[in-house]
Amino acid sequence: MNLEQQLEDRFVCDKCEGSGGDVKRISTTGDGLSRLFNFQMHGFVAVSCNRCGYTEFYDRSKLEGQKAGMNVLDVIFGA
Numbered sequence: 001m002n003l004e005q006q007l008e009d010r011f012v013c014d015k016c017e018g019s020g021g022d023v024k025r026i027s028t029t030g031d032g033l034s035r036l037f038n039f040q041m042h043g044f045v046a047v048s049c050n051r052c053g054y055t056e057f058y059d060r061s062k063l064e065g066q067k068a069g070m071n072v073l074d075v076i077f078g079a
Helices: 003-010 060-065 069-077
Strands: 021-029 040-049 055-059
Touching: 003 021, 003 040, 040 060, 055 060
Parallel strands: none
Antiparallel strands: 021 040, 040 055
């Protein structure tokens, strides 16, 4: 099971307590020259609640950079 599928399945909304989410990857610029030249240096995973649309962002490098990626998800979702 890939990272996106795990996040979708395990997501519980902090606002409405709905379960399940929609996952998208996004990239953003920083400041200074990266903004000027539109270098998208920062990657995030956005998880939106299927019920109310509330969205949480997670640093993609932290989630994917861990050797035991599930440990990060366990901390996020309290499993």
